[in-house]
Amino acid sequence: MTDCIVIGSGVAGISAALTLKANGKSFLIFGSPNLSEKIEKAEMIRNYPGLSNVTGKDFLTALKAQLSDEEIEIKSEKVGGVYAMKDKFVVLTQDQTSYESRTVILACGVESVKQIDGEETFLGRGVSYCATCDGFLYKGKTIVVFCTSKRLEHEIDYLADIAAKVYLIPMYKDVAIRRDNVEIIRKMPQKIDGAKRVEKITFATPPSQNIPKEIPVDGVFMLRECVSPAILVGGLEMKDGHVVVDRDMSTNLSGCFAAGDCTGRPYQYAKAVGEGNVAAHAVTKFV
Amino acid sequence: MTDCIVIGSGVAGISAALTLKANGKSFLIFGSPNLSEKIEKAEMIRNYPGLSNVTGKDFLTALKAQLSDEEIEIKSEKVGGVYAMKDKFVVLTQDQTSYESRTVILACGVESVKQIDGEETFLGRGVSYCATCDGFLYKGKTIVVFCTSKRLEHEIDYLADIAAKVYLIPMYKDVAIRRDNVEIIRKMPQKIDGAKRVEKITFATPPSQNIPKEIPVDGVFMLRECVSPAILVGGLEMKDGHVVVDRDMSTNLSGCFAAGDCTGRPYQYAKAVGEGNVAAHAVTKFV
Numbered sequence: 148m149t150d151c152i153v154i155g156s157g158v159a160g161i162s163a164a165l166t167l168k169a170n171g172k173s174f175l176i177f178g179s180p181n182l183s184e185k186i187e188k189a190e191m192i193r194n195y196p197g198l199s200n201v202t203g204k205d206f207l208t209a210l211k212a213q214l215s216d217e218e219i220e221i222k223s224e225k226v227g228g229v230y231a232m233k234d235k236f237v238v239l240t241q242d243q244t245s246y247e248s249r250t251v252i253l254a255c256g257v258e259s260v261k262q263i264d265g266e267e268t269f270l271g272r273g274v275s276y277c278a279t280c281d282g283f284l285y286k287g288k289t290i291v292v293f294c295t296s297k298r299l300e301h302e303i304d305y306l307a308d309i310a311a312k313v314y315l316i317p318m319y320k321d322v323a324i325r326r327d328n329v330e331i332i333r334k335m336p337q338k339i340d341g342a343k344r345v346e347k348i349t350f351a352t353p354p355s356q357n358i359p360k361e362i363p364v365d366g367v368f369m370l371r372e373c374v375s376p377a378i379l380v381g382g383l384e385m386k387d388g389h390v391v392v393d394r395d396m397s398t399n400l401s402g403c404f405a406a407g408d409c410t411g412r413p414y415q416y417a418k419a420v421g422e423g424n425v426a427a428h429a430v431t432k433f434v
Numbered sequence: 435m436t437d438c439i440v441i442g443s444g445v446a447g448i449s450a451a452l453t454l455k456a457n458g459k460s461f462l463i464f465g466s467p468n469l470s471e472k473i474e475k476a477e478m479i480r481n482y483p484g485l486s487n488v489t490g491k492d493f494l495t496a497l498k499a500q501l502s503d504e505e506i507e508i509k510s511e512k513v514g515g516v517y518a519m520k521d522k523f524v525v526l527t528q529d530q531t532s533y534e535s536r537t538v539i540l541a542c543g544v545e546s547v548k549q550i551d552g553e554e555t556f557l558g559r560g561v562s563y564c565a566t567c568d569g570f571l572y573k574g575k576t577i578v579v580f581c582t583s584k585r586l587e588h589e590i591d592y593l594a595d596i597a598a599k600v601y602l603i604p605m606y607k608d609v610a611i612r613r614d615n616v617e618i619i620r621k622m623p624q625k626i627d628g629a630k631r632v633e634k635i636t637f638a639t640p641p642s643q644n645i646p647k648e649i650p651v652d653g654v655f656m657l658r659e660c661v662s663p664a665i666l667v668g669g670l671e672m673k674d675g676h677v678v679v680d681r682d683m684s685t686n687l688s689g690c691f692a693a694g695d696c697t698g699r700p701y702q703y704a705k706a707v708g709e710g711n712v713a714a715h716a717v718t719k720f721v
Contacts (some may be wrong), residue, residue: 158483165481194452196445197493198484199500206484213486214715231492278631394698396682411681413715417449421708428700 155254159407162423265339273345442541444696449710552626560632
């Protein structure tokens with residue numbers, strides 16, 4: 148069991164990890180091997196103290212070097228769920244490994260993709276965020292897959308191996324998936340609909356000549372780089388889409404802290420770095 | 435009138451200034467030309483994201499270059515008081531200039547020097563923090579001067595020109611003051627004492643052979659690099675020596691924000707940088 152599990156490899160997560168390391172705490176950090184697409188795409192950062200007019204790429208290079216100097220390795224497994232036990236947390240990854248930790252720091256960013264109407268309503272009743280966790284439920288069935296990043300295409304492949312038919316709604320360019328049972332739709336639906344369970348997705352107008360306004364589906368997969376903290380951690384208090392935190396970055400769940408964009412605006416590197424630091428100190432005090 | 439006055443040139447103040455600049459707000463920043471002695475003296479900073487194992491000196495050099503790139507100039511006048519008016523703040527400096535601003539960000543750090551018993555009791559009744567403001571009151575009198583930094587020695591000189599006798603209690607090495615009416619005491623008193631006004635300072639044991647346990651004085655000057663925010667700003671809510679702030683770094687005074695060490699632990703660069711950023715965004719929203 149580690150002292151802490153940090154979820155997210157943006158600057159908030161990195162800041163937390165560096166401080167946990169400096170404080171001699173044991174920890175794991177889950178994220179992307181490339182750390183953060185958001186940083187990489189930043190054209191120019193003007194207000195981060197110590198790095199004058201730095202490009203996102205250069206900032207990312209500096210962060211990677213620093214993690215390597217400190218021998219901090221990012222675990223690239225995707226976290227599927229965080230479960231608060233009596234005196235510890237169990238973190239399950241989407242490849243079905245579990246990790247135990249005394250505390251958790253959520254630094255998973257904010258989902259810039261808007262939720263779809265019906266998504267939360269049908270969560271667990273046909274809506275899933277995890278291909279490897281729930282894919283097997285849809286053997287021979289029809290599903291729709293929303294995907295925000297090329298990096299997640301292997302999950303689409305995984306689902307296409309199981310399902311009879313996949314409607315893919317990609318939110319990125321250069322889709323590389325070419326399979327007979329995968330049909331690409333370049334339009335966002337209005338709604339996920341059904342009675343007890345997901346039954347269909349509906350569009351305001353037909354998405355294309357061959358596709359009707361309503362498509363009957365058995366399941367909906369949301370493949371996203373970052374999952375809402377509320378979906379990741381049951382019982383977490385949220386407000387206006389952000390994790391509610393105190394000044395020491397503690398959440399309503401004892402031992403669960405949050406830092407960075409997921410706690411609210413301003414969505415800024417400096418703010419995220421500061422909160423990651425504070426959360427790591429709070430963890431150090433807690434354990 | 436500016437949008438904001440930032441008080442303090444540590445990383446919290448610098449972070450606030452960079453973000454105000456990026457947000458196109460008008461502002462002044464008061465501090466030390468050398469920015470921060472604390473940063474300069476830092477041997478090695480291990481947990482500041484983006485700068486791997488940086489020395490305090492190198493960090494300071496990077497910050498100075500960045501301020502210069504952004505054409506941000508530090509005003510080195512010492513702030514003597516901040517007064518909340520109906521819809522603005524008046525900031526008075528110790529050389530008797532006044533500045534007006536819609537908002538204020540306090541980023542004045544924490545005083546690492548312990549307060550002396552009686553200091554707060556006799557504030558304004560014989561205890562002063564400002565040589566140039568109150569020196570003239572002690573013409574031909576006997577005073578004691580506590581001084582935390584060699585940088586402030588010109589203020590001791592100023593006082594020695596006015597007072598008949600100065601007992602100097604320096605909290606630094608290599609005192610350069612050599613004057614007939616200045617007597618150096620290398621021991622901290624137990625107490626500042628008196629009835630209505632300051633009358634004497636007392637020691638637990640005599641500080642030296644020629645100096646008794648009690649020294650009658652007319653006034654006490656506390657020359658410090660940073661003055662407690664509570665003394666700087668009347669009516670500011672404090673708790674355990676720190677400014678009480680909300681998540682957006684607002685204090686109990688509308689338009690007055692605080693950031694960095696003065697808001698509490700952890701005393702860390704990353705935390706200060708984050709809070710300066712958040713305070714600047716809160717100012718941007720406020721004005």
